[in-house]
Amino acid sequence: MWTEEKTALLRQLWESGLSASEIAKRLGGISRNAVIGKAHRIGLAARPSPIRIRPELPAAAPVFGGRTCAWPIGDPGQADFRFCGDRAVAGRPYCAVHCAQAYRKRDRDAA
Ligand SMILES: [Zn+2]
Numbered sequence: 828m829w830t831e832e833k834t835a836l837l838r839q840l841w842e843s844g845l846s847a848s849e850i851a852k853r854l855g856g857i858s859r860n861a862v863i864g865k866a867h868r869i870g871l872a873a874r875p876s877p878i879r880i881r882p883e884l885p886a887a888a889p890v891f892g893g894r895t896c897a898w899p900i901g902d903p904g905q906a907d908f909r910f911c912g913d914r915a916v917a918g919r920p921y922c923a924v925h926c927a928q929a930y931r932k933r934d935r936d937a938a
Pocket residue numbers: 896897898911912913921922923924925
């Protein structure tokens with residue numbers, strides 16, 4: 828359970844830059860996920876994990892008709908959302924693989 832004391836300690840450790848798993852270990856009896864969930868609920872700023880660094884997001888969506896595939900991968904609301912980025916087929920917004928997918932989808936939608 829989160830006592831006020833534990834919550835205060837969590838805030839302190841979090842702001843000192845300890846990893847969530849390290850904080851969990853110090854608080855005792857709490858999982859890393861519980862630490863992250865609690866930190867989120869009390870409004871502590873999310874920090875990039877020291878283990879899995881989030882890849883840089885593309886600065887902007889590739890321009891359609893440009894040279895890289897603009898096929899969206901993942902959920903636009905999620906941090907790992909990106910565009911395919913492979914070399915696009917000339918005159919198409921997508922690479923060969925995603926062109927094939929796009930047209931297959933269109934055929935199915937039309938049927
Ligand atoms: Zn692609």
